[in-house]
Amino acid sequence: xxxxxxxxxxxxxxxxxxxxxxxxPDGMHTTIAAALNRDGAIQAETATLQEPEHGLSLxxxxxxxxxxxxxxxxxxxxxxxxxxxxxxxxxxxxxLVVLHSGHxxxxxxxxxxxxxxxxxxxxxxxxxxxxxxxGHPIAAGIPENFVLExxxxxxxxxSVPEPLETVFISWFAGGEVFRSGLxxxxxxxxxxxxxxxxxxxxxxxxxxxxxxxRNGVKWAYNPIPCYSGxxxxxxxxxxxxxxPITERGPRLHQAGEEGYK
Numbered sequence: 001x002x003x004x005x006x007x008x009x010x011x012x013x014x015x016x017x018x019x020x021x022x023x024x025p026d027g028m029h030t031t032i033a034a035a036l037n038r039d040g041a042i043q044a045e046t047a048t049l050q051e052p053e054h055g056l057s058l059x060x061x062x063x064x065x066x067x068x069x070x071x072x073x074x075x076x077x078x079x080x081x082x083x084x085x086x087x088x089x090x091x092x093x094x095x096l097v098v099l100h101s102g103h104x105x106x107x108x109x110x111x112x113x114x115x116x117x118x119x120x121x122x123x124x125x126x127x128x129x130x131x132x133x134x135g136h137p138i139a140a141g142i143p144e145n146f147v148l149e150x151x152x153x154x155x156x157x158x159s160v161p162e163p164l165e166t167v168f169i170s171w172f173a174g175g176e177v178f179r180s181g182l183x184x185x186x187x188x189x190x191x192x193x194x195x196x197x198x199x200x201x202x203x204x205x206x207x208x209x210x211x212x213x214r215n216g217v218k219w220a221y222n223p224i225p226c227y228s229g230x231x232x233x234x235x236x237x238x239x240x241x242x243x244p245i246t247e248r249g250p251r252l253h254q255a256g257e258e259g260y261k
Contacts, residue, residue, distance in 0.1 A: 002043035003065045003221045007033040008055065010071040011048040013199045020199045028070055028197075028204055032099075035210035036068075042217055049074060054082050061085060062226070066095035066217045070197065071105045078106050087111055091187030091230045095220025097213065100197030103158075108193070111186050112160050118178070119155035125173040127151040127196065129180060133167045138181065138192060138215045146208045152198035154178045160193075168212075170195060181212070183219070188227040192216040233259055 009029025013020040024031055029046045036044035047055025049071075061067075067086065071078070083106040090096050090111060098108045103116045127148045131139045155176030161184065168181030180195035194212060196203045203209055237255045238247050253259065 002041055003217060004063060005033075005036055005042055005044040005066045005068060005217055006047050006056070006060065006064050007036065007044055007068045008047045008070065009049075010074055011050060012073050017199070023200070023202050024204070028199065031204045032068060032070070032210075032213060035204070036214055036217060038210075039214050042214065044068075044217075049077060054078060056082050056085060058085065061089045061094070064089070064094055065222075066097060066220050068097040068099065068213070068217065069102045069105055069107060070099045072101040072199065075105050080106070083107050083110055087186075088231070090189035090191065092226045092228055093188035093222040093224060095189060095217070095222060096191045097216045097220055098191065098193045099213070100152075100195060100203075103160075103193065108191075111191060112184070114161055115159045118158045119153075119176065121153040121155075121174065121176075122198070122200075123153065123174070124150040124201065125153050127153075127173075128171045129196070130169045130171070131167070132169050133165060136165060136167045137219045138167045138183070138212065140215050141211055142208060142215070148196055148201070148203060148206060148209070150201045151196055151203060152201075154180070154195055168194070187230045188222060188224065190220040190222060192220050233261070235259060 007029045009027055011027050014024050014027045033044040033046050036042045086107040087110045102108055109116050128145055130145045131142050153172045153174055153176055155178055158179055163182035163184055165183045166179055170178045170180040182193045184191040196209055235256055
């Protein structure tokens, strides 16, 4: 079965900015989804901020294996209810791929638990991306390094938790460096952050960038069924202990009573 993927896009710059509209006439989300669908192992659809429930209904998220997220101008317009819905599904095993300015998105910050801040400069600089973990599945088929002639600069310090793995590091013409391909695990869910993708440049038309995102979706996919038990905190009665025990001392809760949350 193909990896069921939702590509979520803010879909604002493409409608409001002539430069972005010319590069992505059907929206960045559509370009990214089309690139994913060129791989028979992935089945990608799109969702946008403007749709009811931002295109992320309970049923749709329940059916999703991986969510790809791009946002920038309207992070604050994303409903907190939807943010919690996304976080819950990641904890249960849905993969999450966060692109470029999605580092400041509510779902990413919710799952990281840190400011997720960085330095930046919009000057169309050359970005050289180095593959520093060539044996990682996300780096499959990616050269030792590749160049994007025009990109927005992101520079360290990137205030995210220590990653599980670092796959890519970027160098910019202005001298800054940035950890541009990072992974984490939250609950049963795999998370991949990939830096490139400023909207005024044709980054998502680049074949190597597209391959990285395809690899990221495949890596983030968890074939194990939804792990809904990640939310549970059961009170195990004495008589159900795996080994025989005798209750000793006073207790706060009655047998089977739920704990405080």
